[in-house]
Amino acid sequence: MCGIAGRILNAPGKVGDDLVELMVAQEHRGSDSTGFAVYGIPRETGYVLRGMGFDKSRMDGDMDDFQNILKAHGSDFLEDPTFVTNEADHYCTRMIISDPHDIEQWINVADEISDRFEVQSCGRSLEIIKDVGSSNDVADKHGVREMIGTHGLGHARLATESSVLPNASHPFWARPFPDVAIVHNGQITDYYTWRDKLERLGYRFLTYNDSELIAVWVSDQMKNGLTMEQALKKSITSIDGVFTYMIAQPDSIGFAKDRFAMKPLVTVEKNGELAAATEEQAVCRVVPDGSDVINYDGPGITEIWGVGNRRAAA
């Protein structure tokens, strides 16, 4: 059992605050870890990175090594990275970098130090914040309520398939595709075989979390020419397990549900702004006046909600 959420605003606003509210209301579904994917105002050039190092006493060395790898790929910090730490061993960082020559080549090399420091999101607008702890704990530690953006995802984790680790929290970035993130409620039963197939194609996974697979799987299908809608539909018969997952991109959030209809999804829309969550009581937190909820309870459903002009995308 996990809780997931999505939010789309008509214009850049306090999407971080809404996502925290959506997750606070679903904390009982899993509070070992919480995470957020926030799509801020997109940069013209350069990328926002969010990353995590596993031993804060080695932070300076990690950063020197990371910067050297950036420079070798024609990139560098555009501002000084900022750091968040507490009594835990790990540290979290936010960086702004100039464009590497080739994102895929750069991240492949950067991942060689991922046993010490891992990049958890990369995008013109996407920022993934994740950590162990409840939604309020994670939100307070990382200032999520203050984050401004157009849309985003949230996740409360009850670990069932792998360890509780800060980097095994959702959302997951679709490494190496910039600005793509997923959250997932459920279990993927054949993730090991799918991971193996994708690793043979050169993709890299940094955790043993089954959900990390989905983002990469969908993105790989799209790289091979499928539309997002086609990829979502194909996932229902290709990926085995129970799931409701949401995948976010700069222009949309899509979802897919397994063919046994095991995991719920509820949405409410008001003035074109959309809130989606596992439970109705969560969407009531951000749209409290009892607007009509839609229950996506059936089997094998997909849909894509556009950001901006929402009606046109579906």
Next chain:
Amino acid sequence: MSEIVIDVGERHIREINEEIQAACAAGHKIIVRNTLSRHNLGIGLPAGADLHFEGSVGYYCGGLNNGATINIERNAGWGAGEAQAAGHITIGGYAGMSVGAAMLGGTIHVKGDTGPRCGVAMKGGNIIVEGKIGYQSGFMSHAGKIIALGGAGASCADALWEGEVWVAGEIESLGVDVNLLEPTAEDVAEVEAILEPLGLNDSSREWRKMISGQRLWYFESRDANAWLMI
């Protein structure tokens, strides 16, 4: 019967349920408001209790009901009336997944549609749905009747045991091991008698009655392929 209003808000559910139980014991009619679609409201209510929930409720509302009359104004989340022994639950809007799961008796009346697996593993009582029942409704139902007036989703009556699923309207597809019957006039009269107190009886309906094909009762592993849906 005097009326008492209980406000839910963000208070602890146990505190609210204790207030509801106390009000039942005192013989009040209870209005529950500001529910914020929260879970586990009104569990294990006694016979004779009378509750009205304003707006929508979350999961398992009216679960383990022992004979109360419960009215939910709008939608209910998962498992409304789960394991109800007796009583009458009315859901004004949509009932989420597994409404009436494992119920033993009494009536659940849904005015809208239901989510998947309506009446899963029910062991008695009746579920009446004015709209459409969702995917795999009646799954492994052991006894009792599910009566849908507005059609049924895919895999209807899947792996039914001794329960019955009655549908007026379109059935998207049947589940495994279903025996689809043309009901006798006697059967129909029995269903109409269940609908009559709700004001829903209508002799012009074309009913389909589903019972178990009974092949799954004697499952043999060598036949497993016949049951694999994937």
